[in-house]
Amino acid sequence: MRDVSRATGLSMFTVSRALSGGDGVSTESREQVLKTARELGYIPNRAAQELRRASRDSVAVITASTSNSYYLDLMAGIQHALRPSNWTVVVGDVAVDGIYDPRLEDRMVQRLIESRMAGVISTLTLTPENTRLLASWDIPVVFVDSSPPASARDFPSVTTDNYNASLMVGAHIAEHGLKDWLFLVYPPKWSTRFDRERGLRDSAKRHGARIVVLESENDAVSGYDTLAAHLEAAGKLPDVLVAGNNPLLLGALNLVRDRGIKVPGDLALVAYDEFAWSSLVNPPLTVLDERSEEIGRLAARTLAEIIEGQAEAEKRGGSKTPVYRPEHQQQVPAQLVIRRSCGCHGGSFAATPAPA
Amino acid sequence: MRDVSRATGLSMFTVSRALSGGDGVSTESREQVLKTARELGYIPNRAAQELRRASRDSVAVITASTSNSYYLDLMAGIQHALRPSNWTVVVGDVAVDGIYDPRLEDRMVQRLIESRMAGVISTLTLTPENTRLLASWDIPVVFVDSSPPASARDFPSVTTDNYNASLMVGAHIAEHGLKDWLFLVYPPKWSTRFDRERGLRDSAKRHGARIVVLESENDAVSGYDTLAAHLEAAGKLPDVLVAGNNPLLLGALNLVRDRGIKVPGDLALVAYDEFAWSSLVNPPLTVLDERSEEIGRLAARTLAEIIEGQAEAEKRGGSKTPVYRPEHQQQVPAQLVIRRSCGCHGGSFAATPAPA
DNA sequence: GTCCAAAACCTAAACGATTAGGTAGCCTGG
DNA sequence: CCAGGCTACCTAATCGTTTAGGTTTTGGAC
Structure with a gap:
């Protein structure tokens, strides 16, 4: 042309x-x-431009949870923070039919390097090899709502303060006098699991409650099945169910409906992750609100900062290895939104409109 | 290297x-x-490969409704159909903060051409200029859940059979004896609007009902505000509210809750687009189920077919202009999922579990 | 009228892959 | 022993940009 x-x-x-x-x-x-x-x-022709300029003008978001409610907010935050600069944001989904596939992760990282990405935001803890691989190509990575792998503890990350959030959740449950807790949770590949579980366990201990942690694959159907099997085996309901994230909440609510279990009458319910419909379901849900959009914005800004530092260092003839500083590890406080599923405000079948 | x-x-x-x-x-x-x-x-180095091979190994999905529930299913269908081939799927969002921006559409199309995409699937009717532009670069376009612009009537499209679906919706409403309908709907940029409105109008006429069509921007907040203003002005509730899609439904339900309106007691409600939480909200919603995943799969297959035809024609020395055949225009029947919000099964506050 | 710097422009070499077109060596059949 | 056809390999051009390093032109300043 x-x-x-x-x-x-x-x-x-x-x-x-x-x-x-x-x-x-x-x-x-x-x-x-x-x-x-x-x-x-x-x-x-973009290919020619990228070839000549040694590329580096788009950043990737790696995720395995597009169906999780927080994902959209997170993306909105990222897009928002990156719009002024003219980086392109591409999303890489490493799940097939909603469930994480490690080979897809490998392939995705490979492809991101092939495209010589400027940076990566990952919503899940990457494998040590993939983290190392990206590092060896000088591609900065920011973990969001997930921690870096143990082999790369100094990598930046932006997460909810899950430990304190879980303490809040536990404290509220304890206020209702509930002593028998069931925590339905996703696998540790999503590393927020650790702090959430630890917070809830510590909280249970502090309030003299029993807690059972039930692990399920990270999708609604698995959540449903896992919970059903557990309840079957246990023979009785716990006092409260804590749903670890949005897909698991969906599975749990479907089961609760199918079994005719009354919430919060028979079983109180608290869930992680605020979402658009939480105040409209029956009963309105008490949830932990993560402020995903802000987390996304923060992560994107952090990444942008690192990339710019990198570009500047290179211009001054320095190494283009990304430099990570301790303040790049950030925690955002969460907030408990109290509605009815926990037992507050008189429970499920009230005739008055539920609070937003 | x-x-x-x-x-x-x-x-x-x-x-x-x-x-x-x-x-x-x-x-x-x-x-x-x-x-x-x-x-x-x-x-x-992918840039070098693409440059040399004249690229064409990824397809784009243009959308402005990532927060619409059907989007995830649609993408799942597309990904699924395209996984065996090794095309990469990239999504291009032409909305900022949930609302469509025509300048973003222009920029997006520009970028897709810069990257010499193999094909495009668009969830909205592109502007005539952008459609022409893509055509002039021999990039095939398949419209999904939207129609081609009037200037390009022969382009492939895969949609729900919205006209007949709306007749079904209308017929069901009529069975409840409701005579005063309000259709809360998004702008015609999403062209499913036309058939949905036409179907509902015809149905109202057939059953001797009055229908008011109320247009709102395509997001929950606008839906809420538009509906609130309308109800204010009208001074009384209609018999039934038909929500044109998922974001508008969300807005409407929020308003209904804030106003303390009882559904279906004071106002019956039917909505377009099935979604994960529809059976869990209060009351369980009667919705039109679009089979988005199948639509996505079909669209992707159609696109793949066209691209392959294109490649073959080129190999035989022919023109690489994509050839569109009439059978590339497909309609998928929808299905009405009857729950309680329309007035069936005894309304909202029943103590028995709602049907799935 | 010189000289010099700045502005405007040009030539040609990259970037990292693919591939057309060629060559050298080996085998096989006659 | 040679033609002919393989296989395995090589050289060098090519894709469409950007840019380092020149050259020419212009317009003052002296």
Whole structure:
């Protein structure tokens, strides 16, 4: 296409400069070029640009939980923080049919390196090998709502303060006098699991409650089945069910409905992750609100900062290894939104409208 | 990196062939190459590959409704249909903070052409200029849950049979004897609007009902505000509210809750688009189920077929203009899922578990 | 009228892969 | 022993940009 633009009689150099807005081009030449380019319908070839410029103009978000409610807010936050800069955001889903696949993770990381990404935001703890691989290509990684792998403890991460959040959850449950807790939770691949579990366990101990932690795959159907099997085996209901995240909550609520269990009459319910419908389901749900959008925004800003530092260091002839500073590890406080499923406000079948 | 791989003493040609699995390379050379490549941590540069091969190995999905429930299912269907081939799926969101921005559409189309995409699936009716632009670069487009612009009527599209679906909705409402209908609907940019409105209007006429069509921006907050303003002005409730899609339903339900309106006692409610929580909200919702995943799968398959036809035609020296055939325009029947919000099964506050 | 710097422009070499077109060596059949 | 056809390999051009390093032109300042 460029040789077509050379129909202006000007050289490649001038055309390139004119189009990209650099200097060394007279105003008339520039206009001439822009005009012919428009007439000819010239659109640059990105592959060629990236090849020449050594790429690095998009950042990737790795996720395995597109169906989790917080995902949309998180993305909104990331997009928002990155819109002013002109990086492109691409999302890489490493789950097939909603369940995480490690081979997909490998393939995804491979592809991100092939595309010479400027940076990566990961919503899950990557494998040590993949983390190392990205590092060896000088691609900065920010973990969001997940921790870096043990082999890379200094990597940046932005998460909810899950430990204290879980203490809050536990404290509220204890206020209701509930002593028999069941925590339905996803696998440790999503590393928020650790702090959530620890907080809840500590809280149970502190309040003299028993807690059972029940692990399920990270999707609604597995949540349903796992919980059903557990209740079957246990023979009786716990006092309260804590759903570890949105898909598991969905599974649990479906089971509760199918079994005719009354919430919070027979079983109180508290869940992680606020979402759009939480105040509309029956009963309105008491949930932990994560402020996902802010987390996304923070993560994106952190990544941008690191990438810029990297670019600057390189310009000054330094190494382009990303530098991670301790303040890049951030925790965002969460908030407990109290509705009815925990037993507050008179439970499920009240005739008055539920609070938002 | 490639010259590093030349540390095997073999030429670029041999290395390239060895890595890409082509023939003309002895088994030992191939092993030698693979071994060194692995040792050196060689990862190909995608920009260079795309430049040389004239790209065309990813397809894009253009959407402005990531928060709409059907989006996830749609994507799942698309991913599913495209996984066997090794095209990459990238999604391009042309909405900022949930509302559609035409300039983003332009920029997105520009970028897709820059990347020389193999094909595009669009969940909204593109502007005539953008459609023409894509066509002029021989990039096939399949519209999904939306129609092609009037200037390009022969383009492929896969949609729900919205007209008949709306007749079904209307018929069911009529069975309840409701005569005063309110249709809360999104703007015509999402072209399913036309058939849905037409179906509902025809149905109202057929059953001797009055229908008011109320247009709102396509997000929950606008839906809430628009509906609130309308009810204010009208001074009384209609018999039934039909929510045109998921975000509008969300807005409507929030309003209903805030106003203390009883559903279906004071106002019956039917909504478009099945979603995960529809049977769990209060009351369980009667919705039109779109089979989004199948629509996605169908669209992806159609696109794949067209791209393959294109590649074949080009190989035979023909034109690479995509050929669209009439059977590429497909309609998928929908299904009405009857729960309680329409007035069936005894309404909202029943103590028995709601049907799934 | 010189000299010099700045502005405007050009030539040609990259970037990292693929591949058309060629060559050398070996085998096989006649 | 040679033609012919393999196989395994190589050289070098090519994709569409950007840009380092020149060259020419222009316009003052002296």
